[in-house]
Amino acid sequence: MFSIVQAMGNPNRDQEYLGKLQDYYADYRSIPSYAVIGDMLGMASKSAVSALIKRLTLAGYVEMTPDKRLAPTKRFFERELADFPIPAGMPAAANDAMSESLTIDEYLIPKPSNTIMVRVKGDSMIDAGIHDGDIAIVEKRHAASVGDIVVAVVDNEYTLKELGRDRQGYMLLPHNADYAPIRPQEGLEIFGIMVGLVRKYR
Amino acid sequence: MFSIVQAMGNPNRDQEYLGKLQDYYADYRSIPSYAVIGDMLGMASKSAVSALIKRLTLAGYVEMTPDKRLAPTKRFFERELADFPIPAGMPAAANDAMSESLTIDEYLIPKPSNTIMVRVKGDSMIDAGIHDGDIAIVEKRHAASVGDIVVAVVDNEYTLKELGRDRQGYMLLPHNADYAPIRPQEGLEIFGIMVGLVRKYR
DNA sequence: TACGATAGAGAACATTCGTTCCATAAGGGT
DNA sequence: ACCCTTATGGAACGAATGTTCTCTATCGTA
Incomplete structure (x- = not known):
């Protein structure tokens, strides 16, 4: 099997990076350059960012537009829906068993x-x-x-x-x-x- | 006075250009490079695009992120919101409700x-x-x-x-x-x- | 403890980016 | 018809982009 989580080398770390990217996008509706991403995530080299983006692309969170510009995918906006009681570990653990991913719009607006x-x-x-x-x-x-x-x-x-x-x-x-x-x-x-x-x- | 419309030289033309940009953004959640925009709009030079972007920026449809990347503003999505076929009597309530957001997710989830x-x-x-x-x-x-x-x-x-x-x-x-x-x-x-x-x- | 895999640093590189300058075409208003 | 504003074309330019390569540090696992 090949799950999303497995596609990301260090799940926790990449999840954290993804979070920061999501926050940035929520603020500005744009994904910054590799240099800025690196700065934002505390990486000193663009090659690290490049590798990260490759991982996120594989995992389906971002993609290249036909013009080779980085853009978020649908999955980028999905959130985990957890049921009470929330597992002790918490930070939005990707536990397929008790949580599903969706956007609120999709959930409420089928047509x-x-x-x-x-x-x-x-x-x-x-x-x-x-x-x-x-x-x-x-x-x-x-x-x-x-x-x-x-x-x-x-x-x-x-x-x-x-x-x-x-x-x-x-x-x-x-x-x-x-x-x-x-x-x-x-x-x-x-x-x-x-x-x-x-x-x-x- | 200085209205939004006046800020755009040829309102009709720019409105059409804006529409194509909106369509593109709806498809890819990203604004392409000046070269691609020019291509898309039938412009042969990037300087024309540069001027257009200046006009759209003045009119408040797009803006520069702190990292000098082009990004849509709230106003950029106006069309889609105004598009709601709101029957007479159904007050602007529908608009006013989420006027500033494109999606419910955005409305509810700033972080x-x-x-x-x-x-x-x-x-x-x-x-x-x-x-x-x-x-x-x-x-x-x-x-x-x-x-x-x-x-x-x-x-x-x-x-x-x-x-x-x-x-x-x-x-x-x-x-x-x-x-x-x-x-x-x-x-x-x-x-x-x-x-x-x-x-x-x- | 040692090994292997992998994230990240750092530098070099060709490409593409957006800006700017000047010239030309197209309208709009008087 | 004239002028004057403005949109667009075209070329040149420095800055910034993302890729690639090599090397090091780190972490999990046997």
Whole structure:
């Protein structure tokens, strides 16, 4: 077998180097020259950097563009997803058994072309863990099932609610005791269904 | 006055050039050399490219990294963000939500090498809108402030709680009436602080 | 402890980089 | 039609790039 980890000579060291490269790229959206990389990583020679880049290329973290410029690959942006409890050793150990790699975008947005993000306003869904200021990932479509959290058009306004139904027909259910269910007068237009949530702290 | 548009000599032309650069960057996550850019845009001389880059820099679409490497700015990605087909009435909210970021990863993870994702177990934080199965974005560090939601080590186990404090010292506050605050016996080890949350429906 | 593999230092090298200067073509505005 | 600004072509140049080679230090393993 030939795993990613094995492709990198000294996993720990290279993982650390990769981390610094990722941080730099996060700041500047560009990969610096070998000289600068060496400087950044504490290497005194470009040949060491050259070797490192070869290893990272083999491992699939970076690649050459058709113009022979160094560029990050998809894997460059992936993160480890660990389950509780976190193993004692920690620093993002590449343990395939209990962790998988993915980017958040990939995880939440399977169909980019008809997915939009909407900032949530108000507390009407707070009991569903959807807070004011959160970002809802919404997949646009006109059909929804009972129980889905949907973005619907009511009275020319967009609202985020759970789609409910009883003998009298469809309705929109807030998740907050202070709000009452909404029974649309003249039909209910579904704009899309909520497929994900993103919240940022601080 | 001095507007962005005025900063670009021939707006239409430069806009077209910018578009091609954006397309290239979308493909390879890297900006090619002046020679290649010229080739790509149908320019025969690098001096023309040099001038173009000066204009784009002035207009705020690209910039030089501290290492004098060309890199896209936030504004460089404007098009893709503005492209969201936002229906009338669906306020700029969608834009404003992440206006400064191209991807959710970028939005939530400023320090990739320091950040891990952990799947939340249990509902001890459910009143803070953190549910079982959600993914917590955790920035690793040992210092935290009261009020932060932290991943702490208690009895050799990792927990996610709010960091609290009273006269008797620090403690960990669940957000669920069924759970009691935790007062660590022998010191409190902070593993990291929660900086983001990601949830996927269905 | 000795061995083998490998990361890294250091220097030399051809290539490519982006800048700069000047000349020319193309528009836009009066 | 004129001028004046500006985009582009073309060539020359010094600086910086990444590769390659040899040599040394380090670390894991037998």
